Amino acid sequence: MFEYDVGMSDWSEMAGEDLLVLLSDVQSARNALDARMLGIVAEVEERGLASENGYRDTADLLASLQLVSPGMARARVAGARAVVPQWSLIGEELPAALPATAEAVGAAAVSLEHVTVIRKAMGALPTHLQAAKAESLERDLASIARTVDPDSLRKAAQLALSLLDPDGPRPRDGAPSRNRLRFVERGDGYEAKGWLDSESAAVVRTALSPLAVPVGEHGPGECAEPNCEHGAGERVPDGRSMAERDGDALVELCRRMLDSGALPTEGGERPHLTVTIPLASLQAAGGAGLLEFGDGIGRSVLCAEEVRRLACDGAVVPVVLGSRGEPLDVGRRSRVVTxxxxxxxxxxxxxxxxxxxxxxxxxxxxxxxxxxxxxxxxxxxxxxxxxxxxxxxxxxxxxxxxxxxxxxxxxxxxxxxxxxxxxxxxxxxxIGAIPAPRPEVRRLPVEELVGV
Known part of the structure; x- marks a missing residue:
């Protein structure tokens, strides 16, 4: 049994940079322990030790003996099944279900949380998807997991899944909108409740975006300082939450509409929707496009037919892209960003x-x-x-x-x-369309930290 005094301060004399190095190394050690945990869990399940000792299954055993929640216990079992090689009935070793993720786990580069995100994303893949695309997605998600937190990885996985299966059920022509909004009186105010489809939400959020920018923050553009030496100038941050800013923006939008009947401008041009879609798909009304809401925080995948309809009312800004999706240079000899x-x-x-x-x-x-x-x-x-x-x-x-x-x-x-x-x-x-950045990472003394 390990014992540790969390109050000990043997690092109190360490230099700041050394302390940060230690912090990073300890996280790598935790990842290494996660890897060892998954290997042990796989062996416990392979031997059937749960039923042998009177437990319902391996997750039940883990929850009872390790004092973790049932959800965490199930995540450990599922993670072990995903990244640890299994054995067939005839004694042949089978590769891990998620080989790229298993490699990242073995390198102590990702945590169990990352494994859970990738496992759930792969489980949500459409059954008709080609195996090559599934392998590519798992490989790319495992690569991304090495560099971002689990929440960011989850967002990337959700968008990648939407792009892989953009069609979904096609809406019926003339089908009634399911949009709804109602106000419920709550004390001295009202609570707004409703639901919008992706297309309608894009319109609403685009209209709200210019009015929901945090007060005190710089808008789009260059640094506040002449020579870009300090980044944005220091201003008092907006204390409102995003939900509060959106609520205030909705009221302000309605007020302006009542006063003038015109939407506000932002950055010198009226709000517009941004849709990334191959030109051929748009012309043929086939395929799908990636739509960015006006606030840029949310995205949705629309079929080409919906993109064409939105383009009728929105401002369409052409951007010439290269073969890898990078915009062509439009610069000039000036410090000003045009x-x-x-x-x-x-x-x-x-x-x-x-x-x-x-x-x-x-x-x-x-x-x-x-x-x-x-x-x-x-x-x-x-x-x-x-x-x-x-x-x-x-x-x-x-x-x-x-x-x-x-x-x-x-x-x-x-x-x-x-x-x-x-x-x-x-x-x-x-994701998966461009090569990964060239590696440039030191090897951490994980074995020494774990003590194995």
Missing amino acids: VGMRRALDARDGGCAHPGCGLPARWTEAHHVEHWADGGVTAVDNLVLLCGRHHRLQHKGEWRITMEAGLPVFHPPWWTGIPPSRNLLHRPDL
Whole structure:
């Protein structure tokens, strides 16, 4: 039995960087223990020790002996089945059901939470999907899992699944809308309840977006400082939650509509929907497009027919893309980011490009990868979209950005142990379509930390 005094302070004299290295190494050690746990659970199940000792199944045994919740116990059993090789009835070893994930687990690069996300995503795949696509998705999700938290991985998986099976049940022509909204009186106010289909939600959220930007934060554009030395200028952050901002935005939108009958502008142009779809699919009214709501936080997959219908009322901004999906350069010899550049960056990055960040493009700033003051040019391939927080982080100098395959790649500080990565949360259409960033990660002393 292990004993440990959580109050001991033998690291109180450690330098800050050494303490951060230790923090990263301990997480890797936890991942390594997760890997060992899954291997042991698989062996316990293989031997039938649960029934032998009077338990209903292996999950019941784990919940009772390890004092974990039934849900956690089931996750451990399912994770073991997914990443540990099994044995056939004739004694042949069968490869792990999720081989790429198993490799990441063995490298102590992911946690059990990551395994659970990937396992559930693969379980949600349509049965008609080709095996090659399923293998590609699992491999890509395992690669992404090495660089992002489980919640970000879940978002990427959901979008990737939507793109793999975009059609779903086709709506009947003339079918009545299921949109609904009602107000329920609650004390001194009202609670709004309702439901919108994807197309209607896109329209509403696009209209709300320019009015829901946090007060005190910079809108889209360049750094506040002339030479881009400090990221966004310091302002008092907006204390409202996203739900509160959306509520205030809805009231303000209705007020403006009543007063003038015109929607507000944002960034010099009226709100518009952004849809990424191959031109051939749009022309043929086949295939699917990835639609970004005006606030950029939500996305949906629409069939080409729905995209064409939305395009009738929305502003369509053409962006010329290269063969890998990267916008072609529209820069000029100036520090000012032009409207054309900004649109190209919005199309390429989709939002804050820092790994794991889900903030939309409308709440980002254009950052020079090579600073303008250091001779960097104002061109799309030298610019990247960053939210205020990650812009300030970038200017601290420990994170490095390079461009690979026309897309920004972020290199964390060496002591994190995290490999270089891209943020594909805003571009799920590129998952599996571009090569992974070149690895650049040190080996951590996991065996020493685990003590095995």
